[in-house]
Amino acid sequence: MRPRCRWSGGECIDLYLLHWRGAHPLRETVLGMLALVAAGSIRHWGVSNLDVDALAELAAVTPAGAAACATNQVYYSLSERGPEFSLLPWMCERRMPLMAYSPVDQGRLAGNAALARIGEPRGLTAAQVALAWVLSQPGIVAIPKAAAPEHLRQNFAAAEVSLSAAERARIEARFAAPKGKTPLAML
Ligand SMILES: NC(=O)c1ccc[n+]([C@@H]2O[C@H](COP(=O)([O-])OP(=O)(O)OC[C@H]3O[C@@H](n4cnc5c(N)ncnc54)[C@H](OP(=O)(O)O)[C@@H]3O)[C@@H](O)[C@H]2O)c1
Incomplete structure (x- = not known):
């Protein structure tokens, strides 16, 4: 109890x-x-x-x-990959999960045409591709916010999606990894 x-x-x-x-x-x-x-x-x-x-x-x-300390909750999405440069490796080394807030960039990634094209052959929406990518990163948990029941269903389904190496390469060609240390972004 x-x-x-x-x-x-x-x-x-x-x-x-x-x-x-x-x-x-x-x-x-x-x-x-x-x-x-x-x-x-x-x-x-x-x-x-x-x-x-x-x-x-x-x-x-x-x-x-x-x-x-159980986690550090930070802004992390395809459009905000700054934590990958030093924060995420530091946390992974210590087995502390990074909790990604705003993982679909407050809904903005749901309207991304490139992500929609990548997801289309598998019946995935752009938001699902964005969320599946965040969840595929090591040591990440994500907290998308969804008020619409359909979004909630899609987000649960995205947690089961495994992206192929080819899909990841296409995604990462559009949303580049950080090349250096930047101040931690906050919303
Ligand atoms: N620690 C901090 O400083 C901090 C800062 C910011 C946010 N947060 C937390 O992070 C969580 C989420 O962040 P957030 O709300 O800023 O951003 P988010 O989860 O990236 O985006 C939420 C927006 O995306 C839409 N959405 C969600 N799933 C979707 C889907 N499958 N398809 C299309 N649209 C979808 C939602 O629409 P609907 O609602 O209409 O479904 C909502 O407009 C919240 O719990 C928030 O409190 C923490």
Whole structure:
């Protein structure tokens, strides 16, 4: 049975994220998160919008194992591949999943004609191709937002799509990998 929150009587929060770095020392935030885990208010904790330098600082004060930071949620999509240069490798090395927000670029990739052409022979929409590509990257989970039931169904189906090497090459020819370090993009 799940632990119940002491403060609300409701169920425990599965994953609680620090939205961005903010003004408070990371060490204090980590201690606060660990106190919430110990109190049974949250099961796991993580961060968002942190680049390698801040994650390295966080790692110095974060315990290992089950109490460690569960994820870093950042803007990552075909149109925003910056995290691949150093952030994603850093996180993969430490087996910390990167949670991709806005993975269909807030709906913009759904209207991309090149992605629609790549998906058409398999009956996939442009948004599904974009999402399948994000999910095919190592160490990635994605959180597309969809209010339309049809979009929700398509996004679940995209999670089952395995792109061929030829499809990946066509996609990546249109959306190039980063050639250098860029500041972490945020929405
Ligand atoms: N941590 C942060 O700082 C941060 C920043 C931004 C966003 N986020 C989070 O990331 C999540 C998603 O991000 P987002 O909403 O910005 O962008 P997104 O998921 O890339 O795009 C959402 C838009 O795409 C449309 N869409 C979704 N699936 C589609 C499909 N299969 N076909 C066509 N259109 C589709 C949605 O339409 P409908 O809704 O009409 O279905 C909606 O307009 C949200 O939970 C958000 O809170 C976090």
